Amino acid sequence: MNIKEVLTAEENEKLFMLGNEAAVRGALEAGVGLASTYPGTPSSEIGDTLSKIAKDAGLYFEFSANEKVALEVAAAAAASGLRSFTFMKHVGMNVAADSFMSLAYTGVKGGMVILSADDPSIFSSQNEQDNRHYARIANVPMLEPSNPQEIKDLMKYGFELSEKFETPVLMRTTTRVSHMRGVVEVGNLDGSRGEKKGFFRRDPKRFVPVPAAAVEMHKTLVEKMEKISEIANKSPLNRIFDRNGKVGVVTSGSAFNYVMDAVEENDLDVNVLKLTISYPFPEGLVLKFVENLESLVVVEEVDPVMEKEVLAVLGKHGLKKQVHGKLDGTFPTIYEYSPDIILEGLSKALNKNLKQRKVSKTEIPIPARPPTFCPGCPHRATYYSVKRAIENLGLEDIVHPSDIGCYTLGVAAPYNAADYLLSMGSSVGTSCGFSKATDQRIVSFIGDSTFFHAGIPPLLNAVHNKNRFVLVILDNRTTAMTGGQPNPGIPVDGMGDKAPEISIEDIVRGTGVKFLKIIDPLFMKKSQETIEEAIKYDGVAVLISRSPCMLIKSKEQKKRDVYSLKVIEEKCKNCEKCLELACPAISSHNGSISIDQMLCRKCNVCLQVCPERAIGVKTALRNQ
Amino acid sequence: MESYNIYISGVGGQGIIKTSIVIGEAAMKSGLNVVMSEIHGMSQRGGVVSTELKLGDVKSPIIEEGTADMLLAFEPLEALRAVPKISEDASIVVNTYPTYPFNIKESSVPYPDISVIVDELKSKSAQVFAFDAEKFAKDAGHILSLNMVMLGGAVAVPGFPLDKKVVLESMKNNLPEKSLEINMKAFEEGFRSSKKIQVD
CATH class of the missing domain: 3.40.50.970 (Thiamin diphosphate (ThDP)-binding fold, Pyr/PP domains)
Structure with missing residues (x-):
């Protein structure tokens, strides 16, 4: 797929899209007027895609100085009546949180979607915090897509919901959803003819949360959320898959995919409730779901957020049903799930062995391959x-x-x-x-x-x-x-x-x-x-x-392509000073040190480190 | 609910994600459902990179242990690391040219001999297609066409669910035009290698 197809693909066309690309298409279909971010894995490709197509799409996009600024830029746009989109990695929400909390009070005029890309199992972050909590702290609706198609569709839905209730909407993805590719059928771009310039009408009671105004705002917010909870209870986005089971699974996001695959492949008599609007928690729907069930299993990443909600609903209504999840040890309380973890958990909850597949192991010890600085960094x-x-x-x-x-x-x-x-x-x-x-x-x-x-x-x-x-x-x-x-x-x-x-x-x-x-x-x-x-x-x-990153293709870099660095064997005394650089391009085998020509970027650092001047410059052909 | 599961692994910078996209889009164009998972972030930095593809009517792209139908390993050590993913009936296409971890000298565990790795892979799967993809890529005109050598090697494997023609179309749609000729040549090198191994 050419990235421009995110913008040019016509209605009903199918694209093989990354979740993050699908988010952009969804925003375009919703007629977003302004988007902002600070880059962070696993959300970064949303910004990369937007920066390539924003001009052609006629919208404004910026890489902001940080997530708080990004959220504020988008908040002001939404207050001016534009549809605005801001997105960040999970920990970016911590930076944006101060303004985010007030934004829940002031609300918006134009629709506003905030996407938080969580990173369970910590592939590229400092923690694996579960940002579904933010919906609860701030009291704003939470959407949880399971695949790229849903991300795209929910973007549009999120803007509509946001606009209808004048509240920002939080969407939570995880690494496995943001970085999942799948077949996405795109919708029409009629919405993209939306406003690109808004107008801010002053309304201090609405937009300036001084104490006297803020107490009113909080009241309004609670009223809004009560109305949205009616939607969460009725919306087809919160869907029951009825398979005549006595056991029911409540799940969302990526975990839903693993659950459905396991249920279908093993032909289990298990009902499934997929929560896409996961906050406000749909109490009425859950009550309906549990009606004929004997026990429940809650499958979610990372914290037992829905599990506690389910327990609260059961407790409030005096219903005695067993709930399996993280709190009773059926599922792990940390890290992302996988199909194998789901099979193990369901095996425990259903009291039957669903994991009988033979798994090969190797006895050969495998050295680790830790990431390091690029050659030339x-x-x-x-x-x-x-x-x-x-x-x-x-x-x-x-x-x-x-x-x-x-x-x-x-x-x-x-x-x-x-x-x-x-x-x-x-x-x-x-x-x-x-x-x-x-x-x-x-x-x-x-x-x-x-x-x-x-x-x-x-x-x-x-x-x-x-x-x-x-x-x-x-x-x-x-x-x-x-x-x-x-x-x-x-x-x-x-x-x-x-x-x-x-x-x-x-x-x-x-x-x-x-x-x-x-x-x-x-x-x-x-x-x-x-x-x-x-x-x-x-x-x-x-x-x-x-000194510029070696991944930036520069003229300087091109000049270096005409020569290569080689170890002059007669001069090398194997002192291994160059190995102290831990450069992936320099290695020692059978007592001789060599420079890998494919990896070397000719930064000349090893040449300066070598006390024997045993690393020489050779003019050479490229790519050899 | 049967799917054809492909696990692709190697080292950052080898073009693994691009290869996976070519396969995924070819699957979509063939009328199949396809889901794929990829891990970014540290991949530029010489760490392990892997993608998982499922072709068929499933929701999750994550391959359960013991169920990969194909392992496409861009690097021999990474083939070994992926062994728990493969089924006993799997086909393995593996590049035999090693990329040593940068700290292998200090590592308490040595890098195994390539022949040891290939024998181990053979004992864990139905068939192994092992060749020096780095050499073929250089022969084709550019070291960076290594990923298309691997792709060609995969497409030639018996039971691979996609037609060669559709895969070539997908390459055209996803690779830069100026390098297409070299990439096509590289693909054919890989394709021929797997075919030849199969005949032998």
Whole structure:
């Protein structure tokens, strides 16, 4: 599929779509006027797709500085009558939460959908929090799609629901739904002729939650949700699959897929209730569902959210039925589910063995394959120089607060350059804390995009409160971990237009930092000297380590394609200094060191590290 | 409710997701239902990458242990790691050219000999199609066409549910035009290799 087909495909056409692409098509069919995000796995491809088609679709899209800003941009658009869409990874909701809570009170005019992409099993995150809780904290409706077709359809439904009740609607996907591909039959784009410019009519009682207004807003919100719960009880989106069972399964999202496959493949007499509008919890529907059942099984990822709701409904109505789920140990309480976990859980709940398949195992021990920095990644060079600088100064017990990005991979040996991490921007805030709480030296790391996202207020804090630490801003000119989206430091915006490039050094100087130097980490001797100088500085020292991500195809990169790096065997004494870089392109087999020509990006760092000058430059043909 | 389950594994940067999309779209164009799961995020960084495809009338793309009909392994060690996924009747197409984990020197577990891996795969499945896909890709004109060598190798396997013609169409729809010729050549190299192994 060409990505443009997300926009050009005509009604009833079938596309093999990623869940995240289907979200974009759904937004287009709903006539979205504005969309915003901060990139985060597993939601990133929504933004990647939008940035490629926004202009042709005639809507506004931006990569915002962080999720809170993204939500605020979309909230204002919705208050002005536009349909707006904001999306983020699960932990991004924490950043946006402050405004999100108030937004539930003020409500919207134009429809607004907020998509939270959760990451059960923590494929690419710092936790696996279950954002269905956010619907409950804020008291807004929650939609849970199970596949790309449902994501697309629910986008449109979500906007309609949001507009009808003037409330934002939260959609929760998980990695397995966002990153699932499936056949999607697209709808018509009539809605895309919707408004692209709104008008904000002032209404302070409605939009300014000062205490006197907020108490009224909360009342209105509760009334809205009571009405929406009638919809949750009646909507065909909350569907009962009646198979004449005495056991009933309540499920949602990705877990629904596993349950239905297991039920159909094993021809089980089990009724299934699929909840797509999972909050407000459809009490009436659940009562109807349990009527002729002897017991219930609740199958959900990650927390026992619906299970507790089911227990509450049964308790409230004095119904005694056994409920299997996480709370009684039938299903695991952490991590994502799989078809195998579902079969095991259903086996326990139904008291029969559904898992009789033979599974092959191998006795051969398999070495792990941990992820690492790409060959040529400038972070490797920065970490190497920082470590050498620390060694050279004879310092011990250095603390390395780190942050969220590719560079967090520095936690592994041989870099060992990440000691403490909480969230986006926490490197700077926690450096302040370590600086006050200990007498240890601190060298912390943050990426360019992460610095813009949440690194600036703690840097002000550091200067004002007279801290001492070194902050290394790893400026690789992109948001690399999520696939290379622009950030405020890049002269391009989400629409693909030229945009003002925000200078990191201007910001740093503006915060009052007196020691600021810029290094190119690929020039290692100079880098190490400057790092040593920074460590010696008594105060907040900032180093900008600037070198573009090797995944960015640049003219510089093309120039490097005419030569290659080779180990000169006569000179190599096998000291293995180059192996300390842990570059995937350099390996040692049977006592000889070689450079893999397919992987090497010619950053020339190994060449500078080799004490024997045994790595040479050779002009060579490409791709050989 | 029968589905044909394909588990694809290898290392970041080998073009595994693109290959899976080509297969998925070809399945859709053949009138089959198809679902696929992929893991992104750390994949650029030399870690393990895998995708799972189910062709048929099912809802979940995740392959239950012991039920993959085909294992398409872009890297020998990753073939071994995927063994619990395959059924006893599975066909395995495996690239024999290894990509060593970056820390293999410090690893307490050595990288097994390729012949040991291939023998193990043979003992766990119905048939194994093992060849050096890296070499074929270079012969075709570009190392990055390795994924299409693997795809060709898969399509030639007896029982593979998609027609070669539909797969070639899907390649045209999903690969950049300028590299199509090399990719087609690479596909044919892989296709011939599997056919030849089958005849032998």
